[in-house]
Amino acid sequence: MGNHYYCRWLEEVCFKMKKIIILLFALMMLSVTAFAGETTLLKRTIFITPQKFLRYWKNPKAAEPVYNTNSWYPNVQFDLLGPIESGSKLYVEIDRAAGTPWLTIKMDTPTLEDDVWETIKPDSISSDDEEKQASIETGTFNFRIRMKNALAGTDKVMFAGKFKVVQLTLDQNIPENKGKKEFMVDYDWMLPIGYVWVNPVDDAEVPYISTQVCLKGNLEAGKGEAYLFYNGKQIGKSTMTTNSTKNVLTSGADEPHHRYSIVQYDFNYVRAFNKSPSMNDYSQNFFIDKNPGSYEIKILRNNQLVRTMNFTVGKDGKIVDNGIASGAEMGGVRMIFPAKISGTLDGTFNAAAWQTDALFGNPLQGFAAQ
Secondary structure, eight states, X not given: OHHHHHHHHHHHHHHHHHHHHHHHHHHHXXXXXXXXXXOEEEXXXXXXXXXXXXXBOSSTTSSSOBTTOOXXXXXXXXXXXSOBOTTEEEEEEEEOTTSSEEEXXXXXXXOBOTTOEEEEOBOOOOHHHHHHHOBOOOXXXXXXXXXXETTTTEEEEEEEEEEEEEEEEOOTTSGGGTTOEEEEEOOGGGTTEEEEEEEOSSOSSSOEEEEEEEEESOOOTTXXXXXXXXXXXXXXXXXXXTTTEEEEEOOTTOOGGGOXXXXXXXXXXXXXXXXXXXOOOOTTOEEGGGOOEEEEEEEEETTEEEXXXXXXXXXXXXXOOOSHHHHTTOOSSOEEEEOEEOSSTTOSOXXXXXXXXXXXXXXXTTOOOO
């Protein structure tokens, strides 16, 4: 009898141990698959802007800096789509215009699960340290975004490119500007590049259409609109608000006529498809999957036409991908389309910059400005 109960007890213990082992194995597999994907750098989100300092250190170890001389230090940021595994460290290497090493900027590196997105910015360092490494150089600066993982024994270049720093002359009628120069990163190459995509942020089951462009000069909220046409008939409108401007790329002095603004317009009543099981009324919405054909976006600024983009929806109900964004491995769902520049509100710019400077010196195959 004792043996019988002992066997029953042993059988129950073994059964419970088996369940625990299965559970532990499942948890282990989850921890592995949580980082099963590959880290994606969203290349359109790489931004480098100059941090301005009012003096210049020829030698960081000098007793005194050179006063009344503006200098600049590169602020870098970009977006990543996870996973980012434990032990990973992001950093940016920047060379001087002459090609010699200049900076290694350590970036804040979170641990991210698959498909989790985050903006990456530099680790906090003192402004004194930045100032002592600041430059007065202009020209073309090579840079590399890298991710190192000591646990995995890897050190990968995620992106390599170059940015152009130009020198501006400040308004000499202002006494404190006398004899001083200003610095800015040249983003003229961005001006003819437009984006169109199916935007799932607010509703993945009934996503709307969004577009994004780069505009140069001073922008005023409420004085810009985007219009969407289907076969020549207007089907959507989006008004620029303070939330429309996603990034502003400026010189250190932030002079309005030298700003580049990344502006997004959402066509909330033009939807890609309807996969919602709800009984919501979408009768006031236009669905592109039901309307193949030619589409055109026109963007106004201060009642002047400044950009025009065209795209097509195929018989399958999807935006026809021209392969430019995917060919450049841009990351994300946005497609690139040429944005024709009109009017004079962008001021002076190099209309051919996209040919050599696009995507930080990585020209877009198949792209041609209108």
